[in-house]
Amino acid sequence: MSSNPSTATDILSRELEFKPAPQTRRLRGVIFVILSNLAVIIALGTLVILVLDVLISGLPWLNLDFLTRADSRFPERAGIQVALVGTVYMMALTIVIALPLGVMSAVYLEEYAGKHWTTQLIEININNLAAVPSVIYGLLGLQLFVRWLGMGRSILAGALTMALLVLPIIIVASREAIRAVPQSFREASLALGATRWQTIWNHVLPYALPGILTGNILAASRAIGETAPLITIGALTFVPFLPRDILDRFTVLPILIFNWTSKPQREFHDIAAAGIIVLLGTLLVLNAIAVLLRAKLQKRY
């Protein structure tokens, strides 16, 4: 490097020799494209095969009777009604419990808590909680809700356990949505004499709503497929009666499917496939709602 630019003897003043792109350079690009395509095909291919397999064995069994019949020891008389109702009950209850808790925690962490080492500790722990295996939540629920609080093997105990499980997901998603609300809105609101709470209620939460809802729906679809914590707290595998209230014993779709697949009769495996179709359909609908909500509400600022 020359220290004096006027003498013009630095490297850029000499002619550099550029070699035209050799074949290998082009080939590397092509190979990469092929590899990434292959990766996509493998991922999607397995999914397609899985879904096709499930559809082929399950579809013939899928009809209205299947949806409205209780479980039975005979596959041709078994239905998913009880499990479906249990799933709906539990999902609704889980969200009712976890949504306010999660959103309020997120509001506290984002809007009120300062940047102390305690908040940092809370933050790290929430992220850790999101990675804890779901069986651990089941054990916690078994001890805390089923035994100590005496709720028994009820829908309420299951929903509370599920709420704990999805809480970190809801908190993280809500915090991100709240953080994405531009500071300028908060400042504009505060500068008009709004209190912190008025600012949060009138501006932060409404603008963060699409993100919060999306996070909640994703949390719900995570909870809908969870089996392990519910088996741990003792949700039953064979329940022939509809739950009367939230303190009644219950079962949910994944448990029913699990139960059916572990039976020796072939027909049970086929109706398990039919149950999987229903479960997948529900998940698909939930995710579609999440995508739609995001697209519809998020163009506001």
Added chain:
Amino acid sequence: MTRLDAQIRYATVAASAETQAVHTPAGDAANVIEARDLSVFYGSFCAVRSVTLPVRRNKITALIGPSGCGKSTLLRSFNRMNDRVPGSRVEGSVLFHGQNLYAPNVNVVDVRRRIGMVFQKPNPFPKSIYENVAFGPRINGWRGSKSQMDELVEAALRRAALWDEVKDKLKQPGTALSGGQQQRLCIARAIAVQPEVILMDEPCSALDPIATLKIEDLMQVLKQDYTIVIVTHNMQQAARVSDYTAMMMMRPDRAGEMIEMDETGIIFSRPRDKRTQDYVSGRFG
């Protein structure tokens, strides 16, 4: 006028001499806001040091100076917006009608209603034009009827010289307006809560020259009813719109200080400080 001048000079001299306290009479009717030996800290960093600055009623006071000299920090300490920054604290006092805004019993929410703010980037809420203006009165507990609120919204938009442009689209989102219109909407929003003072933090730096001129004209009208403090990087703007100008500089320890304050005409024609002269004549900054 001579009495006011004498007072400003007094304050200025006191500030440059870095005395501990300046004893202008408390509750002076002409001073709406008065910073007294005010220092603002972010953690251990001192952003503004020992500023003493009177803000005159129904006048426009401009804060000028190079980037990073603490103009915005000083402005934001006038309605305690700096409270939002973690680790910020002040020493000295900001008197509002003689009452220290940083006294422990002061209600910050009330301070901000009476001392409004317009920001650098127009920031209307993603709501309708009407709702943007009506929000302030509503959250401050004004219980007007629907027709009274209509009247208030119209009056605020008229004072902000925006009514004629938006009267047929009050239900449309405020964010759909042009930049200059958005900024006037923000001014309408600010005056709808009947502040006494409007703080403007580079209100025109995101606007084109024509929109800028409209805001400047508007400021001349607004000062009949309000006291205005404006931070600007634009020398011509300070010279055009303001009655008083305070010149700020960064000290070697990066803290901002006020080096001179006077009538705008004097600051721009025969300032006492060489640095002010260099700055306003465009020799640096």
